[in-house]
Amino acid sequence: MNTYDIFKNLTRGIKFNHKKFKNDFTKSGGGHKNDDKPKSETNHTPGPNTTIQDSTATQEAPPSIKTEKEDGDGGGVTVLAGVELSGGAADGRKKKKKSKKDSQQLQLEQQQEQVNHMRNKLGISVWGSDIPPPVDNFDKVVECGVSLVMVNNLRNQGYQEPTPVQAQAWPLLLQGRDLLAAAPTGSGKTAGFVVPMLHQLGGPQRRGFRALILTPTRELARQIHRECGRLAEGLGIRATVITNVNKARAKYGPQSAKKIDVLVTTPNRLVYLLRESDDGPPLSLDNVEMLVVDESDRLFEEGGGKGGGFRDQLAEIYRACTHPAVIRAFFSATHSHQVQQWCATNLNNPAMINVGVRNTACKDVHQTLTFCGDEEGKLISLRDIFRKGYEPPVLVFVQTKERAKHLFRELVFDNLMVDAIHADRTQTQRDNVVRAFRERKIWVLVCTELMSRGIDFKGVNLVINYDFPPSTVSYIHRVGRTGRAGRQGRAITFWTMLDKPYLRSIAQVIQMSGQEVPQWMLDLKKPNKSEKKILATQQPDRGHLSQAVLHEQLEKKKKRQMKARRNKGKKRMPETEKTPIGAAETTTTPRKKRKKDSQE
Numbered sequence: 001m002n003t004y005d006i007f008k009n010l011t012r013g014i015k016f017n018h019k020k021f022k023n024d025f026t027k028s029g030g031g032h033k034n035d036d037k038p039k040s041e042t043n044h045t046p047g048p049n050t051t052i053q054d055s056t057a058t059q060e061a062p063p064s065i066k067t068e069k070e071d072g073d074g075g076g077v078t079v080l081a082g083v084e085l086s087g088g089a090a091d092g093r094k095k096k097k098k099s100k101k102d103s104q105q106l107q108l109e110q111q112q113e114q115v116n117h118m119r120n121k122l123g124i125s126v127w128g129s130d131i132p133p134p135v136d137n138f139d140k141v142v143e144c145g146v147s148l149v150m151v152n153n154l155r156n157q158g159y160q161e162p163t164p165v166q167a168q169a170w171p172l173l174l175q176g177r178d179l180l181a182a183a184p185t186g187s188g189k190t191a192g193f194v195v196p197m198l199h200q201l202g203g204p205q206r207r208g209f210r211a212l213i214l215t216p217t218r219e220l221a222r223q224i225h226r227e228c229g230r231l232a233e234g235l236g237i238r239a240t241v242i243t244n245v246n247k248a249r250a251k252y253g254p255q256s257a258k259k260i261d262v263l264v265t266t267p268n269r270l271v272y273l274l275r276e277s278d279d280g281p282p283l284s285l286d287n288v289e290m291l292v293v294d295e296s297d298r299l300f301e302e303g304g305g306k307g308g309g310f311r312d313q314l315a316e317i318y319r320a321c322t323h324p325a326v327i328r329a330f331f332s333a334t335h336s337h338q339v340q341q342w343c344a345t346n347l348n349n350p351a352m353i354n355v356g357v358r359n360t361a362c363k364d365v366h367q368t369l370t371f372c373g374d375e376e377g378k379l380i381s382l383r384d385i386f387r388k389g390y391e392p393p394v395l396v397f398v399q400t401k402e403r404a405k406h407l408f409r410e411l412v413f414d415n416l417m418v419d420a421i422h423a424d425r426t427q428t429q430r431d432n433v434v435r436a437f438r439e440r441k442i443w444v445l446v447c448t449e450l451m452s453r454g455i456d457f458k459g460v461n462l463v464i465n466y467d468f469p470p471s472t473v474s475y476i477h478r479v480g481r482t483g484r485a486g487r488q489g490r491a492i493t494f495w496t497m498l499d500k501p502y503l504r505s506i507a508q509v510i511q512m513s514g515q516e517v518p519q520w521m522l523d524l525k526k527p528n529k530s531e532k533k534i535l536a537t538q539q540p541d542r543g544h545l546s547q548a549v550l551h552e553q554l555e556k557k558k559k560r561q562m563k564a565r566r567n568k569g570k571k572r573m574p575e576t577e578k579t580p581i582g583a584a585e586t587t588t589t590p591r592k593k594r595k596k597d598s599q600e
């Protein structure tokens with residue numbers, strides 16, 4: 001290759017600006033063709049836009065290369081489209097950078113548009129910085145680093161794709177972000193935190209508890225424990241649930257606890273164990289890398305457990321998780337402003353996600369409100385539903401454990417295969433009832449608020465709110481025991497005049513989930529502050545569930561009174577020890593009078 005060839009290659013496409021470099025051009029004898037120039041090249045006739053970098057070279061710009069004029073800027077030398085070298089070189093660089101930036105920006109905007117479209121389709125809203133796109137199929141989940149073993153475990157459960165909450169929560173938690181997630185009942189929140197948790201743990205490490213899941217009830221803790229087991233199959237990770245604190249003390253001692261990676265429990269049991277002080281607490285949370293609070297709004301409530309409310313217990317547990325890089329995740333079907341505020345203040349760059357319309361009932365549940373007049377009317381309506389034919393299993397919610405007992409006694413002779421679950425039953429009884437209901441040995445389960453949250457009974461077809469729920473949050477969770485994982489369900493809520501002040505708010509929740517309610521219910525007066533307070537703090541006095549219950553209670557009362565009278569008779573002092581008649585006044589002087597007398 002001679003010098004000309006080298007020069008030609010180097011200056012290919014370069015244009016010379018005659019006007020700008022006129023003087024230099026004249027000085028160097030411009031216009032004289034180079035003698036070294038090959039014949040073929042000399043045949044080129046420079047056109048008006050043909051640029052010449054040096055008098056020695058004449059080059060026609062290739063069609064792909066833009067000329068200055070095409071660029072609309074008369075000052076520079078164009079080497080490649082949009083890139084100028086001399087004259088306006090700086091401008092050109094800027095322009096190139098700008099257009100590169102523009103195209104990158106455009107690409108980013110297009111990607112964001114696609115992500116937004118996907119989120120809209122899945123009903124996901126997000127808050128926080130750098131939220132990764134949702135993973136809407138299992139291939140993308142594998143791309144995020146989740147092991148094939150775990151994805152196969154998900155497929156073995158019959159799951160075909162992630163649910164919306166999983167699609168958005170998984171990539172966030174896999175990145176180690178703190179998270180607050182709200183998604184409808186039955187939308188797969190459990191796997192939403194269990195999958196990234198198991199991924200985070202990797203495999204067994206014999207370092208003690210490395211993940212902790214808190215739930216408000218023992219039943220829910222057991223259920224989550226079971227799900228952990230199913231999804232951890234083949235990973236070697238072990239999970240446990242605290243069923244008995246006394247056994248737990250021995251079981252989770254310094255040696256044995258090391259084998260178990262995941263602890264699922266209610267806060268009060270854990271706090272009890274953490275407070276053991278003689279030889280230090282029997283279990284340690286120092287190695288917990290992931291803390292999950294399920295039903296987080298419930299666990300932020302002040303009341304709710306022995307030894308302080310849930311919130312105090314949660315704070316104690318939170319303090320005991322001392323690992324510097326602990327990931328914290330809060331999940332619930334109902335969003336609480338209080339939890340959101342707390343998370344925004346106390347978590348590390350938290351992400352917040354919401355699926356569907358906030359604080360509304362699952363849209364797959366067909367909901368109705370039935371006026372029953374009074375308590376007798378409710379019982380008649382209930383029997384009517386059963387008489388007309390129903391598809392078990394059915395959950396019937398009542399206000400208190402006493403009412404659960406009474407309704408059970410009413411229904412037990414109706415040939416319904418009925419049982420009841422409430423806090424007065426022993427843990428073994430509760431476990432047996434839950435098992436029997438899952439196995440369809442029980443068709444109708446009378447229950448209290450205890451069963452309203454989180455419990456996943458497959459295929460519950462009907463929920464009956466026999467007693468009006470105490471709040472919209474309670475309503476959402478109760479009716480959410482049906483219509484799970486995309487199945488259809490039905491919920492009937494009985495009401496009497498006692499419930500009228502609170503009818504409007506429940507009617508609104510039903511309307512928000514896309515269903516029709518009579519306009520007059522929506523037009524009812526809003527409960528005032530004091531009514532709201534009363535509803536939130538005390539249950540309405542509903543009287544007796546039925547005449548039979550009333551009769552039974554009267555009988556019981558009579559028996560109690562008779563027994564008390566008998567006991568009183570037995571306790572009377574023997575005749576000889578009786579106070580002399582004259583002294584009776586002094587011994588029976590009322591306390592108030594005695595005090596007054598002494599003051600005098």
Ligand SMILES: Nc1ncnc2c1ncn2[C@@H]1O[C@H](COP(=O)(O)OP(=O)(O)OP(=O)(O)O)[C@@H](O)[C@H]1O
Binds near residue numbers: 157184188191458485
């Ligand atoms: N990806 C999925 N595809 C299909 N079904 C799923 C999927 N993930 C979970 N499920 C099923 O959905 C049902 C409800 O899941 P889960 O109990 O986790 O709901 P949840 O959102 O926690 O409800 P709740 O708010 O009532 O606690 C379960 O039976 C579960 O097996």
